[in-house]
Amino acid sequence: MNRSETFMEPENFVTFELVVHGFLVLIIGTIGIIGNIFCLLVLCRPSMRNSINCLFIGLAFIDILLILSAFVMFSLPAFQVYVERKFMWNVIDVYQYTTPFVYPIAMITQTASVYMTLTIALERYLVVCLPLKSRSICTYGRAKRCVFTVIIFSTSYNVTRFLEYSFETFVIDEERGITVTFLQSTDLRENPLYISIYINWLYMVFMCLVPFSVLFLVNLRIAWGIRQARMERSRISSSQRNEESLAIMLMVIVFIFIACNTPAMISNIMETFQIQAVKLTQISNLLIVFNSSISIFIYTTFSRKFRRILLQVWHRKRPEDDVLFRWKAEGGPNLTGNRSTRTISARRGARVLTATTSLEFQREISS
Template identity: 25%
Template sequence: MTSGAGLLDNYTELLAINDNNNNNSAIYGNDSSGERLIPDEVYLHFLDSSRFWIQRILVPLIMIIGTIGNTITIVIMTRRRMRSSTNWYLAALAIFDMLYLIFTFYLSFRHYDNIKDLKFYYYWLLWPYAVMICDGSSNTSIWLTVTFTIERYIAVCYPMKGKVICTESRARKQIFCVFIVCFGFTIPTPFEWEILERFEAITNQTVLQVIPSALGSNEIYKLVYYWLTVVLFIFIPFLLLTIFNTFLIRSVHLSRRQRRTMTRPNEQAMKATLTSSSSTTTAPPADTSSKQESRITIMLIAVVILFLICQLPTAVTLIYTAFHDIDLNTNSGVLIRGLGNIFNFLMAINAAGNFVLYCLLSNKYRRTFLQSFCPCLKGKVQRLQSAYQQTNVYTNSTSLAKKSMKSQSSLDRTRTLVSKRLVSYREAINQQSFDNVVIENTKLNGTVTNVNRSIDKW
């Protein structure tokens, strides 16, 4: 997954090309008084180091890892037993992430020596189209992330509507629409550049250079296209992802709290069963389904969080350059170019990192991976999982049995105490009744005596 990042790529591309085409005049330029400006050596060293380590070493490495991981994801997510509306989105996301990684690697060749020689004419001929595919893949990945986040929100918060709305056929249609719109937005990119031959007097060689075309140099076009890209692929997606991801996190928290409340009667029933017999109990199917849905939601939340972390620096840079005129003759211009390399690498990590999240957070993904690519390990892993589950069941049963025994002994003590108090209470009642009878008899005898005395006097 990448960001609307193609925009940052285009920006740094333009800076790099201006640097190469103008004999380093982008770095060693002139100020308004005609004096030569040279950025500090520290900034120039930072730019050269970022180019070497990121573009020549880390980008190829992450491209290989990400291509393998995304290929595995595509194979797994398109298996019949794995098909669902969410997995269709994740498979499409893996496709466009892989395209982004491949063409980012292709674009990184421009930092190699002698890349401007005439023998690399076809590289520069295809270069604008590589930028277009890189931008289109980036933009598509953004809106696929937004789409499956909204879909997951509907499925979690409105399950009845989700069964109607969140279907596989609708997911495929939405993926196609996102692809058409996002790639259609990048169609003008190849027309923004021109390839020319230029003679360098210093080296006495004819080299190739890529310069902005009349369309790419048009100030109105650049302003409108830039702000459309920032709004459509930075502001709106980040806002939607932040809002709906917050709702999903809240729903997972409420679901867990509700599940804990609902499982308390089940734990009490299990305790009673353990005290009366040695039979085992299993979790209700509804509870298992709820846990599975919660795991899927957590996995998607992790994907979105990784996206936001890796794309936030790019978004901040684009917003900063929107309100500040960057002069390449200053230290800030060189610094932004160096940071652009680092931020592009973060986007490459984002494109390659989803495979790791799937492996860590999805049991079903891991099982399908073992069945598809490591069938020889399937039996061993299943035995280990079975032993682990049996150990957990035994541990849970033992703890529940101990708790139930403690509860039973406490209950027995309570019953004994209550019985004693009940006997005492009954004795007190009987004694009080006897005393009342004696008092009444005494009163009656006194009354009889008084009557007899009155009769005698009369």
């Protein structure tokens, strides 16, 4: 994520930033935050407890933080610049006071989003291409450790971002004691070697080349695995069909991820060679926010179970309400017959409830 400076740009650049960074990032990001909150409410249900959903929970938290940091870094400064130029008002420079803290968080969340998507792709690869081994590898506990590992790696990789900017105070009038505080880039941020190696080349390797290459290869391998499985089986079980649905959903997530992050990669390559592309940078920032905002639409498109539980959350139904409804429909206790009939019906209903509940906890997100 890059902050494009437009304070000294022509009027058309200011207007373009207002539309892209101001309105579009704010609108899409707000929808994304609401959607990710609903994703968390659904995925945190006990019936959704499995490895892939644990990774999706981590991704939802990361996406929320990424969108919030984008609001502070892009939307607020865009409105500030427009108001200052349009109405000649002196507005507090939000960007100046928040950059030393929000900018590192934005970079951490962007890195975490990239590698969390990569982790999800690798998990689906194991399930589709190595199903027997995946049963012991892809556990809920290991998924939680993967989430924490991604967060620790992302924070460690971007820890120097906290040292790139600082506040400098200058004395304007010693007699009156008037001082002014400005945001200044530190010596580290101005170091040519640091810029060349860390900001440009390492970013290109760890944020573009490595994840993009692995995601592309994993997607191809998953697609090939699905094709082989369909050719070898004339009939597939419900669980196998669910795994295929999840794999296809993952392929869509990866495709959208690559499409939304490619402009950012191009923008950073251009900056590496000192080629300015302000509008491309702003569009790439918008696409990164868009990528973090559409998860709920992908889940609801490919997962019947997610849609059903989302409706429960929306209508504030208890998790067991849907199970009880299906239990009654499949032969729950008959409360209007004689005692023997009620006993037989209740026993049969208990067996149905047990089977239904067990199946409910075994299904994954796409059931």
